[in-house]
Amino acid sequence: MYSKFIITALLVFSARCLDGADAPVPVGPDAAVARALTANKHLHAAQLELRRARVQLYWEGRLDNPELEFAAADDTFGNGEGEATFEIAFVQKFPLTSRLRSAKELRRVQVALAQTEINERRRTLANQVRRACIEYAATRGKISLYSQLARINEEIVTFLSAVAERGEASRLDVAGARLSGNSLHRESKAATAESERWLGRLRSLLGLKADAELTLDVDLNLPAKPPSLRLNLGNVLIQRPDYQATLIGSNVARAELTLAEAGSLEDLAVKLFAEHERTTDDPGGLNDNTIIGLGFSFPLPLRKRNQPAIESARIDIAQRRLESDAMALKIENEIAVARATRNTAFEAARDASGEILELADSNLQGYRDAYSAGQASFTQVQRAQEQKLELEKAALELAREYHLADITLKYAAAADPFTNYTAGDHTKTPGKTNP
Numbered sequence: 446m447y448s449k450f451i452i453t454a455l456l457v458f459s460a461r462c463l464d465g466a467d468a469p470v471p472v473g474p475d476a477a478v479a480r481a482l483t484a485n486k487h488l489h490a491a492q493l494e495l496r497r498a499r500v501q502l503y504w505e506g507r508l509d510n511p512e513l514e515f516a517a518a519d520d521t522f523g524n525g526e527g528e529a530t531f532e533i534a535f536v537q538k539f540p541l542t543s544r545l546r547s548a549k550e551l552r553r554v555q556v557a558l559a560q561t562e563i564n565e566r567r568r569t570l571a572n573q574v575r576r577a578c579i580e581y582a583a584t585r586g587k588i589s590l591y592s593q594l595a596r597i598n599e600e601i602v603t604f605l606s607a608v609a610e611r612g613e614a615s616r617l618d619v620a621g622a623r624l625s626g627n628s629l630h631r632e633s634k635a636a637t638a639e640s641e642r643w644l645g646r647l648r649s650l651l652g653l654k655a656d657a658e659l660t661l662d663v664d665l666n667l668p669a670k671p672p673s674l675r676l677n678l679g680n681v682l683i684q685r686p687d688y689q690a691t692l693i694g695s696n697v698a699r700a701e702l703t704l705a706e707a708g709s710l711e712d713l714a715v716k717l718f719a720e721h722e723r724t725t726d727d728p729g730g731l732n733d734n735t736i737i738g739l740g741f742s743f744p745l746p747l748r749k750r751n752q753p754a755i756e757s758a759r760i761d762i763a764q765r766r767l768e769s770d771a772m773a774l775k776i777e778n779e780i781a782v783a784r785a786t787r788n789t790a791f792e793a794a795r796d797a798s799g800e801i802l803e804l805a806d807s808n809l810q811g812y813r814d815a816y817s818a819g820q821a822s823f824t825q826v827q828r829a830q831e832q833k834l835e836l837e838k839a840a841l842e843l844a845r846e847y848h849l850a851d852i853t854l855k856y857a858a859a860a861d862p863f864t865n866y867t868a869g870d871h872t873k874t875p876g877k878t879n880p
Contacts, residue, residue, distance in 0.1 A: 473663065478570075480652070482567055484653075497559075498559040501552050502553055506548055509537075509712070512537075514535075516533075516534075527723065527725070528725055532718060532719070539712060541713050544704065544707040550700050550703070558693045565687050579848045580643045581643035588636045602623055644661075665844045671787060674858065681780065684860070691768050698765050701754075713741065720736045720737075783853045783858075793843050797836070798840045808832065809826075813829075
């Protein structure tokens with residue numbers, strides 16, 4: 446189901462944009478994540494490590510190359526009787542233990558570890574995209590807020606200029622209103638620069654060129670209540686690639702121990718040889734003879750039995766076990782903190798929006814009307830405008846913090862379904878091309 450949804454989301458991107466052209470790209474967070482998981486260049490580069498691991502698995506577990514030996518001798522510098530020998534031999538080494546099978550199993554576990562590391566990169570990339578979308582939407586919200594207040598301020602400036610011309614208002618009030626407008630303009634420009642920075646960040650994450658036009662549709666409205674997310678630590682640990690990597694790391698250490706133990710005995714060498722000799726045999730003179738034989742070379746493990754590698758592998762097993770326990774505890778604490786942070790952020794964002802913003806709007810409009818009727822000072826109008834700005838900014842910032850906290854909780858729980866999606870396998874393993 447998720448794969449179908451992501452493919453549908455990817456259709457939002459036009460073919461021109463995929464090539465980096467200037468066609469607009471309307472996209473929401475889900476489609477942005479789907480795009481990033483298929484087009485991010487850093488992820489593609491990381492996936493080559495998985496391909497490398499699969500190639501190493503394919504070629505592992507084979508015998509060493511055989512050896513071909515030649516030897517020739519004569520008595521030119523001896524008696525000079527024409528005696529000579531020529532020998533050719535074929536030597537192949539065979540393991541006396543399960544070393545080849547153990548090496549193959551180690552590579553197989555390393556492939557699983559590489560896949561888990563790719564999954565962790567995908568989880569991190571999805572989180573980065575979602576956070577960047579929220580940050581970009583928050584900066585656009587600031588720009589919209591400043592534009593709205595700038596329009597209100599311009600109306601005040603226009604009104605004050607008109608009444609000042611009639612001598613019914615101070616020109617100092619006009620200057621103060623214009624200074625407020627300048628301040629709003631500066632804030633708007635700063636927010637615009639910040640939004641462009643986040644937009645550039647998103648283009649990089651999505652694998653788009655710098656001149657590609659990107660239009661985001663991100664909703665920063667608060668839900669009626671925080672989304673329910675039933676979390677069972679055991680299930681979370683299964684979903685978390687970084688925790689799975691520690692478990693697979695333990696399997697790697699055990700496979701390395703098995704391989705080290707198999708390496709305690711060196712290989713048996715089998716030699717098949719043929720020798721032709723010419724010797725002097727009295728009284729018949731020189732005679733030719735050919736000998737074919739089979740030889741064996743057995744290792745004697747009298748001094749070295751690969752003890753350093755064996756002990757190191759045992760230490761690695763103990764270390765990986767401790768790391769897995771530490772990771773499980775870390776994840777449990779991450780989830781607890783993320784859940785509490787999200788709930789607190791939701792309560793704060795809800796309190797900062799709704800009625801209090803409506804009250805600020807009503808207050809500003811009331812002071813504007815009172816000022817027009819000569820019943821309030823410009824300072825009071827200006828203060829009401831500043832209050833509205835502060836409250837709107839606080840509400841926007843708290844909404845941003847809630848959405849970021851929600852993303853953090855889902856990241857900690859590995860609850861993003863898109864991270865389990867693999868679009869376009871860039872890690873096919875070649876045998877001679879593909880086994």
